[in-house]
Amino acid sequence: MKTIVLAARKGGVGKTTLTANLAVLASGYKGPDSEIEDLEVAILTQDPQKGIDMWWNVREKHWPHFIKLNTNLVPVTMLRMLRDKGMKYTFIDTPPGYTRVVESAMRLADLVVIPVQPSMADLWAAFDTVDAAKRIGVDYVLVINKASPGTSIAKEAAEELSQSNHYLWPPVFQRVGNAAAFGRGLATVEHSPFSAASEELFQLWIAVHARLHGKRILGHPRGSVWKGPFTVAEWKRSFTHDG
Ligand SMILES: Nc1ncnc2c1ncn2[C@@H]1O[C@H](COP(=O)(O)OP(=O)(O)OP(=O)(O)O)[C@@H](O)[C@H]1O
Numbered sequence: 001m002k003t004i005v006l007a008a009r010k011g012g013v014g015k016t017t018l019t020a021n022l023a024v025l026a027s028g029y030k031g032p033d034s035e036i037e038d039l040e041v042a043i044l045t046q047d048p049q050k051g052i053d054m055w056w057n058v059r060e061k062h063w064p065h066f067i068k069l070n071t072n073l074v075p076v077t078m079l080r081m082l083r084d085k086g087m088k089y090t091f092i093d094t095p096p097g098y099t100r101v102v103e104s105a106m107r108l109a110d111l112v113v114i115p116v117q118p119s120m121a122d123l124w125a126a127f128d129t130v131d132a133a134k135r136i137g138v139d140y141v142l143v144i145n146k147a148s149p150g151t152s153i154a155k156e157a158a159e160e161l162s163q164s165n166h167y168l169w170p171p172v173f174q175r176v177g178n179a180a181a182f183g184r185g186l187a188t189v190e191h192s193p194f195s196a197a198s199e200e201l202f203q204l205w206i207a208v209h210a211r212l213h214g215k216r217i218l219g220h221p222r223g224s225v226w227k228g229p230f231t232v233a234e235w236k237r238s239f240t241h242d243g
């Protein structure tokens with residue numbers, strides 16, 4: 001079982017949104033007509049703000065598994081139990097800040113995903129979490145989230161990070177579809193499968209998956225040169241090709 005922890009000292013950067021989306025994609029979601037109900041993915045949350053609890057409550061599907069932790073520490077025994085039950089992936093959504101609770105989750109992770117909004121101030125704030133991951137000795141990746149389409153600041157942030165092998169492409173843009181899907185208890189790919197937002201999140205899952213399994217993505221689908229956000233047309237083309 002692979003454990004993925006979403007963590008960031010800053011609030012509101014997308015930990016919960018990305019947890020929900022990645023967990024659905026990890027379940028093998030293949031498109032609107034697929035019947036996939038993969039029960040081998042779990043979401044654990046320790047966030048008292050109830051963001052992902054609400055998502056789960058309005059979700060009319062019984063997967064991924066959802067577990068709210070009552071204690072303020074991630075019990076190792078809970079992860080062991082999930083592993084014994086045959087879970088392939090467990091995602092842990094953490095509250096903002098770098099607390100004992102977050103550290104305990106990071107210590108149990110195979111990968112820490114750190115969402116960061118594309119500005120220098122946000123990047124600097126993320127370095128606290130990066131330092132913590134380094135200290136603990138756990139693999140980590142920075143993911144740009146909530147980038148505004150058409151702004152140069154997203155481009156600059158992506159370029160700033162692109163030299164690091166801890167930066168995961170692609171950036172995820174600020175798109176209303178993501179917030180709308182979340183409010184309906186859905187992942188974006190379930191809510192608007194043929195959208196650029198879905199494509200970004202799908203590519204992000206491919207990148208996280210590759211990272212977890214020690215694979216390299218040989219060249220990005222659109223080449224390694226920055227070309228701005230995906231268009232819906234591009235997403236449709238890639239969906240058609242990939243089936
Ligand atoms: N890529 C995106 N596009 C559009 N809206 C987004 C995106 N990512 C996050 N949001 C919105 O930003 C807000 C904060 O996101 P989210 O709750 O996922 O962040 P968080 O890091 O979990 O916050 P907290 O630290 O409070 O737990 C929410 O309203 C969410 O819908």
Ligand SMILES: [Mg+2]
Binds near residue numbers: 015016017047049095
């Ligand atoms: Mg949250």
